[in-house]
Amino acid sequence: MSLAPQTSGPSGGSGRHGGGRRRGGQKTERRRRRRRVLRWSATVLAVVILGTAGAGYLYYRHLNDSIRKGERSAGDSKARKTAPNAAGQTPLNILLIGSDSRNSAEDLKLGGSKESVGAPPLADVQMLIHLSADRKSAAMVSVPRDTRVHIPECKDPKTGKVYPATDDIINTTLARGGAGCTLSTWENLTGVYIDHWMTIDFSGVVRMADAIGGVDVCVKQNVWDHSTPMVHGGSGLKLTAGTHQVKGEQALQWLRTRHAWGSDLMRARAQHMYLNSMMRKLRSQNVFTDTGHLMDLAEAAVKSLSVSKEIGTVKKLYDLGMELKSVPSNRITSVTMPNVQDPLNKEHVVPDKPNADKMWQLLRDDVAFDKNGKKSAAKDDGKSKDEPAKKPSTDAARLGVLVQNATQTSTDAAVPHRAGSIADLLAQQGYTRATSDTSETLSEDQTVVQYPSAELEGDAQAVAKSLGIPMSSVKKSTGVSGVTVVVGSDWRTGNTYPKQAPPKAGDLPSNSDAINGGDTSQCMDVYGPYRW
Structure with a gap:
C-alpha cells in the first residue's frame, strides 16, 4: 500500500493538480460566457441602432411627406x-x-x-x-x-x-x-x-x-x-x-x-x-x-x-x-x-x-x-476698377436703341413722352437710330440699360455712359432683342441722370419704425378706449 498522497478524481478531492485543472476550466468557461454575452450585446446593439435608424428614417419621411x-x-x-x-x-x-x-x-x-x-x-x-x-x-x-x-x-x-x-x-x-x-x-x-x-x-x-x-x-x-x-x-x-x-x-x-x-x-x-x-x-x-x-x-x-x-x-x-x-x-x-x-x-x-x-x-x-456690423470697403458701381469697359461692336450712328417709358408708379401716372425725350437726348449723343417704344407703359423703380447677348454688352455700356447711367445698371436680359433703355421712376425729369449716393448701413428712413432685435425694452402703448 502506497503512502503517497491520493489525488482526487474529477468528482472531488483536494489534490493540488486536480484543483488546478478545475480552476482553469472555470476560467475557460467564464471566457466562453463573456464571449457569448458580448456577441449577444453586439447583436442587440446592432438591432437597436438599425431599428432607431429605421424609425428615424420613417419619421423623416413622415415629416417630409407632411410638408405642403x-x-x-x-x-x-x-x-x-x-x-x-x-x-x-x-x-x-x-x-x-x-x-x-x-x-x-x-x-x-x-x-x-x-x-x-x-x-x-x-x-x-x-x-x-x-x-x-x-x-x-x-x-x-x-x-x-x-x-x-x-x-x-x-x-x-x-x-x-x-x-x-x-x-x-x-x-x-x-x-x-x-x-x-x-x-x-x-x-x-x-x-x-x-x-x-x-x-x-x-x-x-x-x-x-x-x-x-x-x-x-x-x-x-x-x-x-x-x-x-x-x-x-x-x-x-x-x-x-x-x-x-x-x-x-x-x-x-x-x-x-x-x-x-x-x-x-x-x-x-x-x-x-x-x-x-x-x-x-x-x-x-x-x-x-x-x-x-x-x-x-x-x-x-x-x-x-x-x-x-x-x-x-x-x-x-x-x-x-x-x-x-x-x-x-x-x-x-x-x-x-x-x-x-x-x-x-x-x-x-x-x-x-x-x-x-x-x-x-x-x-x-x-x-x-x-450699424452694428464691422465696416467694409465701399461698393463701387458694380464693375471692378481694373476691368475695362467692353468695346462697342458698332458705331453709335449705326446702333439701333429702343427707349421705353417705365416711369409709372403705384401713386403717379407715367410721365408723358418720357421715352421720346430720352431718345432725342441719345440722338444728340450720336445715336441717331434711337427710337421710343409707344406700345405700352411700364413701371420700374430704377433706370436700366439692357442687352440680349454678350456681343452687345459693350454697346450697352457705351449707351449708359452717354446718358450718365452707372455701369451697375447695365444688365443682360433675354426679354429684349437689342440695346434697350428702360427709363424708370428714378429719372422722371431732366436730361441728366440723377446721381445717387450709395446707401450706407443703418441709413433707414425716419418713418420706417425700425426696431433692433437686441432691444428688450420695447413695450406697446395701448390706445385709450382699450385700457381697463
Whole structure:
C-alpha cells in the first residue's frame, strides 16, 4: 500500500493538480460566457441602432411627406437676383405670409364668423425676411395689408385660372393665384428678388407658439382688445400692464390685435416685437441641439406651414433655421414700409415713394439695416476698377436703341413722352437710330440699360455712359432683342441722370419704425378706449 498522497478524481478531492485543472476550466468557461454575452450585446446593439435608424428614417419621411408645397411665383416679375459678393455669396429673401383663412373648424374656432367659411383667404400679414449674403445681418420688412399696389397678372397653379392685372390692396393677392401671386406683387413693388415664400394660418400660429413654449411681450397699460360702441370686433387680448409670456391662443390674439394699438401700422410693430422676442428665446433655449424640443417644433412646423417647393424638405427648412440662428439679435432689424394715406381711399395707404425706394435699394444692394456690423470697403458701381469697359461692336450712328417709358408708379401716372425725350437726348449723343417704344407703359423703380447677348454688352455700356447711367445698371436680359433703355421712376425729369449716393448701413428712413432685435425694452402703448 502506497503512502503517497491520493489525488482526487474529477468528482472531488483536494489534490493540488486536480484543483488546478478545475480552476482553469472555470476560467475557460467564464471566457466562453463573456464571449457569448458580448456577441449577444453586439447583436442587440446592432438591432437597436438599425431599428432607431429605421424609425428615424420613417419619421423623416413622415415629416417630409407632411410638408405642403406650392409654386414659387404665379405672376410676371422682372426682379433679378442680387449679384454675388466677393466670396460668391448671395442674399436670401423669404416672404412670410399670414393667412386669415377660416376654412377649417380649427381656424374658425380661433376667430371670424361662419359667413367667412369658404371665402378666399386674405394675406393679412406680409413680411419679407432678408438674410444678408454673409449671413451676419437680417431684416424683417412689413407692408401694411391695406397698401394699394399694382398687382400683376397671376395664374392660379391649382386651378389654371388667370387673374388680370389690377390696382388693389395687397392682402387680396393671396386669393388671386395663391402665395405665388403675393410674391410676384412684392417683387414688382420692391424690385427685390424673393427666393421663397411661407404661409401660416391662425391654427398654425397657435401650434407654433405652443411648441416654442411661450414668448415674452410687454404692454405699458392694461389692455383689452374688445368690441366698443364705436368699433365692432377685437382679438380678445386681455393683459395687465407689464411683461407677459403668451402662447397658444393668447399669442394669436397678440398678433391679431389692431384696435388696442391704435392702427394697423402699430399691429405690425407688435408683430415685430413678438418675432424679435421669439428669436431671442429660441437662441437662449439652444433648441437646435435639443432633439426633443426640435421634434416638437418640426411637427408643429409641418402642420402649420405651406412653403414654396424649393424649400419643401425637412433638411432645407432645418438649414434655413440654422442660418437664421447664426445672426446675432442686435444685427436683426424690423421695419414697416414708409407709407402715406391713399389719395383715393383714406382707409388705405400707398408707399411713401422716396423713402420706400430708399429702403428697397438697401435690400437690393444688400446693405445692412443696422450699424452694428464691422465696416467694409465701399461698393463701387458694380464693375471692378481694373476691368475695362467692353468695346462697342458698332458705331453709335449705326446702333439701333429702343427707349421705353417705365416711369409709372403705384401713386403717379407715367410721365408723358418720357421715352421720346430720352431718345432725342441719345440722338444728340450720336445715336441717331434711337427710337421710343409707344406700345405700352411700364413701371420700374430704377433706370436700366439692357442687352440680349454678350456681343452687345459693350454697346450697352457705351449707351449708359452717354446718358450718365452707372455701369451697375447695365444688365443682360433675354426679354429684349437689342440695346434697350428702360427709363424708370428714378429719372422722371431732366436730361441728366440723377446721381445717387450709395446707401450706407443703418441709413433707414425716419418713418420706417425700425426696431433692433437686441432691444428688450420695447413695450406697446395701448390706445385709450382699450385700457381697463
